[in-house]
Amino acid sequence: MNTEYILQATIRENQGTSSSKKIRRDNGIPAVVYGGKDNSNIILDSNEVAKKIKDSGFYSNVIQLKIGKKTVDVILKDLQRDPSKSSITHMDFFAVDKNKAVIVNVPILFVNEDTCSGVKLGGGKLSHIQTELEVSCLPKDIPENIQIDVADLEIGHSIHMSEIKMPANVEHAVTVDEEHDSPVVSCYEPKAEKVEDVVEASASDSEETPAADDKKEESASDTKEESK
Numbered sequence: 001m002n003t004e005y006i007l008q009a010t011i012r013e014n015q016g017t018s019s020s021k022k023i024r025r026d027n028g029i030p031a032v033v034y035g036g037k038d039n040s041n042i043i044l045d046s047n048e049v050a051k052k053i054k055d056s057g058f059y060s061n062v063i064q065l066k067i068g069k070k071t072v073d074v075i076l077k078d079l080q081r082d083p084s085k086s087s088i089t090h091m092d093f094f095a096v097d098k099n100k101a102v103i104v105n106v107p108i109l110f111v112n113e114d115t116c117s118g119v120k121l122g123g124g125k126l127s128h129i130q131t132e133l134e135v136s137c138l139p140k141d142i143p144e145n146i147q148i149d150v151a152d153l154e155i156g157h158s159i160h161m162s163e164i165k166m167p168a169n170v171e172h173a174v175t176v177d178e179e180h181d182s183p184v185v186s187c188y189e190p191k192a193e194k195v196e197d198v199v200e201a202s203a204s205d206s207e208e209t210p211a212a213d214d215k216k217e218e219s220a221s222d223t224k225e226e227s228k
Contacts, residue, residue, distance in 0.1 A: 005052055005063040012041040020090075029088050033065065033074055036095035042067060049088060053079075060104045062096060062139045073097075073139065075104055096139050103173045105132045106143055110185060112151035118187030124155040130184045133164070134173040141169040150185060158186035 012023070012030060020030045023043055033040040042065070052058045058076065065072045074093035082089050096102050108131055118124040133146050148164060160181045161172065174180070 005055075005058055005061060007044060007048060007052065007063055007065050009042040009044050009065050009067045011067060012043050015041065024087075024089065029091060031091040031093060033067075033072060033093045033095055035074075036072065040067065040072075044091065046088065049091070053088075056107055057144045060106045061142050061144070063093070065093065075102060075139075075142075098139050101136050101138055102142070103134060103136050104142055106135050107132045107145045108184065109145040109147045111147055111149050116150045116153050116187065118153050118155040118157070122155040122187075122189070124187045124189050126150065126153075127186045127188060128184075129158075129186060130182070133161075133184075135166070135170050136173040137170040141167070143167045143170060148185060150187075153185070153187045155187050155189050158183035160184065 009031070012019075023030050024046075027046050029044040029046050029049055031042050031044050033042060060075070062073050062075055065074050073096050075096055076091065077094045078090075078092035079088060080090040081087060094102075108128075110126070110128065113119070113126060116124075116126060119126060135143075135146070146164065146166070148159060150159065153159060160183050161176045162181045164184065166172070
């Protein structure tokens with residue numbers, strides 16, 4: 001854990017939809033903390049949260065929730081927004097034990113994209129198949145990100161999960177073997193897509209042509225019948 005995040009919170013006394021609406025009108029965010037001995041319903045300040053979420057590390061690192069005189073270590077599990085206003089309407093936090101491993105999603109940082117062999121020498125493009133990884137580690141070891149170096153990635157090749165160099169004391173939260181080794185980033189040739197489009201278009205035109213010729217033959221046949 002490289003950065004420490006702190007949020008001030010107050011206990012939420014009243015429950016229900018009407019109470020939640022009032023909290024939001026008063027510039028607050030209703031939230032819940034679970035995973036500990038007891039679940040806690042709390043209220044956060046929306047302005048304070050808005051500042052914190054600008055840092056991508058806030059989504060995967062341990063957060064210190066100060067609820068009155070009590071401090072609880074948590075990680076953000078869910079964040080809900082108003083679809084029309086994009087404002088945060090609710091947050092879910094999971095209480096963690098510093099001595100027990102947690103499972104979190106950590107963002108991937110792709111490095112050396114500008115000098116990637118397949119891009120610089122082959123004119124290819126990179127496809128970010130995954131943008132975050134699910135990892136397991138102690139709260140103190142949660143990394144800000146997982147770096148993947150794409151400098152040597154060539155066209156037609158991919159970097160798979162088993163090839164990622166994980167930080168110390170951090171491991172994949174999912175099974176990674178020969179049958180479960182998903183690609184994370186690949187380099188492809190854009191021209192290949194265009195050629196396929198042209199081939200498909202040509203095939204489509206060739207299928208339509210006979211139909212047009214058939215209509216002409218039918219029209220000519222009808223004309224002959226009328227002349228008789």
